[in-house]
Amino acid sequence: xxxxxxxxxxxxxxxxxxxxxxxxxxxxxxxxxxxxxxxxxxxxxxxxxxxxxxxxxxxxxxxxxxxxxxxxxxxxxxxxxxxxxxxxxxxxxxxxxxxxxxxxxxxxxxxxxxxxxxxxxxxxxxxxxxxxxxxxxxxxxxxxxx
Numbered sequence: 001x002x003x004x005x006x007x008x009x010x011x012x013x014x015x016x017x018x019x020x021x022x023x024x025x026x027x028x029x030x031x032x033x034x035x036x037x038x039x040x041x042x043x044x045x046x047x048x049x050x051x052x053x054x055x056x057x058x059x060x061x062x063x064x065x066x067x068x069x070x071x072x073x074x075x076x077x078x079x080x081x082x083x084x085x086x087x088x089x090x091x092x093x094x095x096x097x098x099x100x101x102x103x104x105x106x107x108x109x110x111x112x113x114x115x116x117x118x119x120x121x122x123x124x125x126x127x128x129x130x131x132x133x134x135x136x137x138x139x140x141x142x143x144x145x146x
Contacts, residue, residue, distance in 0.1 A: 024077025025124055029117060032078070035069045038111045042068075045107035052103055055094060075128050087135040094139075101137035105129060 043065055046052045067084055074082035112122040
């Protein structure tokens with residue numbers, strides 16, 4: 001996710017036609033290697049967050065990161081479809097709220113930014129992930145004590 005991946009608008013061809021197909025988001029962010037970097041950083045941030053780290057106690061993080069890279073690659077238009085369980089199935093019963101989802105999205109935004117993505121590409125990735133919030137954040141927020 002170096003500076004060469006910062007272009008986010010469609011490029012014009014020699015005839016001035018701006019309708020040339022834009023590569024998938026997966027390619028524009030730097031492909032598999034870039035996703036591995038982002039996911040590694042994301043999990044460092046999540047595990048350092050005391051509000052989120054308990055969700056990962058006893059988890060095989062190497063396996064989890066690999067699955068996360070596979071999932072993000074498929075979600076962002078990569079060459080291989082995601083073949084794991086649905087997001088709803090994977091996250092069901094884990095007590096994940098919209099607040100938790102928002103915290104992870106914030107850490108993902110920070111990881112994408114740290115990897116060199118510009119704001120437009122970062123927003124596109126977050127938009128793709130946000131479309132899954134209803135399948136992931138299925139627990140109700142706990143009422144705040146008076």
